[in-house]
Amino acid sequence: MTDGMRERDNGHRETMIRLENLSKTFPGQHEPAVDDLTMEIYAGEIVVLVGPSGCGKTTTMKMINRIIEPTGGRIYIEGEDVTTADPDKLRRRIGYVIQQIGLFPHMTIADNIATVPRMLGWDKKRISDRIDELLETVHISKSYRDRYPKQLSGGQRQRIGVARAMAADPPIMLMDEPFGAVDPITRERLQDEFIRLQQDIQKTIVFVTHDIDEAIKMGDRIAILREQSKIAQYDTPERILTDPADEYVEDFIGSGASLKRLSLSRVQDIQTSDWPVAGLNDSHDGVRDKMQRSGKEYVLLLDDQRKPKRWVSMADIEHNGIPLSEAGWPAVAIVEGRSSLYDTLDTMITSYKGSAIVVDDAGRYQGVVDFDAVLQAIESMRPAQHRDGRAVPEGA
């Protein structure tokens, strides 16, 4: 594992948090909850600590801002030993989001968000501007400034929790099952929003979950922990899925590792097939011509903005009488370029001809993917572990 990381990281990464021989034994217990953990967390990455309940992942995370004081080892942040630094000052540099969120119910949304900036002595104008900025970032209307937490839905509270943690722009955020208490649909939306947000803010994030699927989705790097926070594998999601370190990791990933792998690849990264396209305003003869030359049975019609509109077959346009805008059937199986292969496959399965149209952010046509293209992508994933020559099973 260590070799693999060094090879990939190539020294480009800057260490933000370093835990050195970190241990915690709770009073009255003989076994340590965290035993001699050493790990580095790189700047700008989401590192997910994942493991079964009771493995010490939450204890590990809470030692970083010393909500739980370690009984052994050191904690370094940006190279500075903070093991015995003033914990309150340390915590103001680290955003903290917990599952129950813990918004202050007696304070307005604005006051909740302003908590840390006020302690840091920001002036009123700057705090007020920052509140507006953050509300916009987490997609909550500014009219919510003076509302109280009880007037918010679970998802909105979660967003405010994240906004509050980011208020003073801390370089590090600790998140303990932050999306654990909302319904599955809201959770997925919050996860997507957060991933998009992270692309802009590039924080160093330590994220705790027991859900391997969430870990795969959110993590730039995943640490799979066993009892006493011992690292079973610390690697990128891709590597963990294609090259699990041992049986424990394999068991933890569970079945369907290949399918999970699909959620990591984006459709824009695979080869789209060349498909004949025509404009809605083209002549029927022109469309027929294109279809014959391409050898395909269908042509995709685009509108003026190159947005996919309709599929037409030869039979649909045999009669010039029907305008192209009404011929054939509407193009509905559309995915954005940044969609995962998993979602793309899902769209394809429910589509009419087993293919999906790929568009860009603005909805403009980029290409078409079909089952063959996805299968090819899967093929190229599978031999990955053979190619890197380390984990070839006996007799493979």
Place this chain on the structure above:
Amino acid sequence: MNSMGFFEYLASRWDDLLELSIEHAQVVLVSLLIATVIGVSLGVLTYRRPAAAQVVLAIASTILTIPSFALFGLLIPLLGLGYKPTVVALSAYALLSILRNTITGLRSVDPAITESAKGMGLSNLQQLVRIELPLAWPVIIAGIRVSALLILGIAAIAAYVNGPGLGGDIFSGLSRIGGANSLNLVLGGFLGIIVLALVFEALFAVLGRLTTSKGLN
């Protein structure tokens, strides 16, 4: 017999009764204030130390079981007669429910809220002043309100040590019951206390609403 009807009596002694009621209310308010300062302070000091909390609650409960006559009597050699022993005894009686509600209120603050406050870098004092006390406040003020009603009644007994308030009328009426206006004196004192109780109730309801965050109800 030159005894008058109760309403006639009220009409003739209206000024006196009002003055005595104000005295009564004043001594109760002063005692409440002292009890609140002591009760909330003790609560803050002990709510995270179960053993210490047990001890102070036991002491405050014991005080409440001392008959008020006995307590006032016990205070005479120490503090003499009048205002001082009254305030001390009333504060002692008011202590329990304020202390108990302070401890209960502080303990019932959601641990997730204190953890997030701590995680944001609020010091222990900041957590207490900005988060825990405001959240516990509705429970604390309920305790103060119960104490207020309790000592409004007990304050009448303070007449035994020449204390201020409506107790004087009740005592002198009772001591010569059957005499002219004696029943009126007693009833007048009762009425004053009942009216004061209603005023205090209303006052606390308004105070509670004004001092509790809109996010909490």
